[in-house]
Amino acid sequence: MASTDNVISAVQKYYHDGSEYLIPVGLDDDEVIAVSNFIEAQGLGFMLYDSNDLSKFAPLSYNNRVAGFSVPTDDTHQNIASAATVGRVGGLTVGSFDFANKTGLVGILAQDQLNFQQNQLEPYTQANVNTYYYAQGTPILRDGKTLSGNYIDTFVGLDWVIRHSNTALTDVMIKNNKLPFNATGINVLEAALNSVFSTAWGNGIVADKDDGTMDATVTALPVDELKNADVSARKYKGLSWSYKPANSIDDAYITGQITL
Template identity: 30%
Template sequence: MPLQDVTVSISVAYPAPRIGLGRPVIFTQKTGASSYEEYSTLDALKTDYIETTATYKKAAAIFAQPNRPDIVAVATYDASIGAALAEFYNRPWHFALIANDLEADQVAAAGFINDKDFKFVAVQVKDDAGREAVKDKKRTLVFDHNITDEHLDAATIGNLASLPVGSITWKFKGVVGITPRYLNDTEIAAIDTDNAIAYVVKAGKAQLSEGKLSNGEYIDVIHGQDWVKADMENEVQHALSQADKLPYDHRGINAIEAAATTTLQRGFSNGIIASTADGLPDFTITALDRNQVDPADRVNREYHGLSFEFGNAGAIHEARIKGSIRI
């Protein structure tokens, strides 16, 4: 019997919070058996990790943000961060951070998350070689910041990840406690080419230089995909568990379709799903009736007949404007 009764799969066609969907976990190397603890305040975390530790400093950058999450988790590992990621993958976190900023652990974590289709890892690097080591990885956020004892990765996750998914693009946003850098065109072009993110001054304002993952996909798009998956699984699971039973006919199928539609409508309200020209949500949903599904699925009480697609709302990151002067 599967532990999960409802599974949503989403494929992205080109071109074209739930609590926990912004929660961070800090993976920390520590001698002994691995562990996982959650902290709601920095003072509580301080009892286990003193102020001089990298774990405390990452957590302090998270808790300093105005949009900080309700909980910061810490997962420990002795030798293998990959083993710890596998052990604690199903805990209620969505963004992983790495306390020691060591390249070997960053590469291992990025490789692990690259093979998943849910959650993220954020790493902070100091130079071109650091960016190159984790380049082109799915679901990896790479922050280029070389100022000692400043944690742009933790500050950004702390300030942006727990905002309503779909409501923001990550580019242009500010964070607390991080020094913006004045980079020249060559420097910022190199960072952009590697799909990394710096904290820079543009138009007189401190802001994130981009909002992309290491493989070039936009953070808000993939985070929105995760939200739709999680929210729809919850809605359909609720429909299944709240009813005495859902008959395998139009009544049960309509209930599942209604639950899925609720998620898509909410996704539109949050800013994940685009609007049509007449202001309507840009999604379609299709539910096969009882006679259209495989009889074997009816025997096994499995319904595979629901499908949907939606237009991604995206965001505008650049503008090119022309003007003229009359003499």
Template identity: 30%
Template sequence: MPLQDVTVTIDLVKPSGLVGLGKPLILAEKAGPSTIKNYSDIPAVKTDFAEDTNAYKKAFAIFAQEHRPKEIAIATYDPKSTEVTSAVEAVEKYYWNDWFFVLTANAEQADKLAVADFIESQKFKIYAVKTETEAERAAFKAKAYDYVIDFYHPTAGEEADAALVGELGSQTVGSITWKFKELTGITPIDVNEAELNKIHQDGAIAYVTKSGFNQTSEGAVVSGEYIDVMHGKSWIKTNIENGIQQAFANNKKIKFDHNGINLLEGQVVTTLLQAYTNGIIAEDDEGNPIYSVTAKTRAESSAEERSSRVYNGLSFSFELAGAIHEANITGEIKA
């Protein structure tokens, strides 16, 4: 775990009705000691992984997208070794490295579920997995993951999960919904409305043609929450943590009084305002961001907190901007 002195817990209260956080990591089987390496283009990947390997195919799908990331990472594991023998062991080993979306290149279903279980337990980064059968979808749906995207795409040779992350993952967090998006190199599947509804009921998304446009059919994680919500939640968490950590580093001393508390509160407000600008936080009818920040005064803090130099008095809430995914429009034609 990286060294840090700030922990932010965010609870989404929904009414009824790192930094960029877009870098992909590919977990790939490869003989030899486990390594993790960054790649800025597909020719660089080819030096370590042949074109017929799944790792290369995943990377190719990422770099083929219009809004591709500046770089990706690939971490390896070897089932015949005595160290890192599986995809889940690799993601555990490299979890705190610089990446946000994880993909599996060679994993079987059991190992995919193990990766999903681990990612879910951490409640921060996101796993995008490709499923090819209804049974595979059902296995993920049974666990109602909040941090797993299930992309159902049975077409052989197409890495839809990698294309999805490559196209959408590195765009400004909060600025997009993951529905309606076109992916380069991915063929829409041929399904009727009932079949697509079943895919969505199973917690998966697909790539389809609607009104003549090729597009992602939904923008949700397995649990049904929206991807941009989960991505935005992680963005706010990491940026508040980073902002306050930077305040500690840039000041000789932050006193336990109104000056120090105001300084910490300002870091939270700065992040929330940027989240509003990005499209994560909603605005009211007057165009103001809908959020609140509460900071307990020194007097409201306990003597034990002051003596241990731990301030527990900052809290915040906000309303999600959300997105419109469907529209029902009524009208009439008059003679």
């Protein structure tokens, strides 16, 4: 217990420095699970975990905010696919990428091009563990999923929205000498969040509705729907949002016909 407590204390110290990904290195199984549980409880950030042993991932699969990576190793290549993946997408705009089909992972050894057969991919797919293998002659990362079976980019997009929402509200408070606790002040807060979602939509985080408009809603309750105690304490707790995350195409299938 003392060991896991020390690890969590170290994680807590730097957790809110703005980093999105945490990659545990040199931790034992209990410490890895403790870190995963901590991140899950925060509802912000993501753990990327590497192991050559697929059985190591199962105890983590009940958490949404963890993804597993497993690739071959040799004398010059280590199992650091998670770090290589972050390096591959780190400079891209959130919403403009997902994690499937990424190639060019620096320093990573792909599954053997000749000996790794499609049926050997099944254990990785079933465990929702990402690996690096050859498809049509090019090494690619598949499938960009979390261990719980969701998609990593969905949570990265969610975290972008959370962080930028909080930043937008802080900026409003700083830039206005006073926000009146009435419809005028509330409208300023609502407009700040709408701006965040407009950017998120343009970046590809938020989906389109059938009519081509943004599939997101920002709600700002009027003063008369708030608790008197919150109003007296100058705390506006009437903001909320919801959105549908944008989807991606990770596979394409062809049906062909030849007429002779």
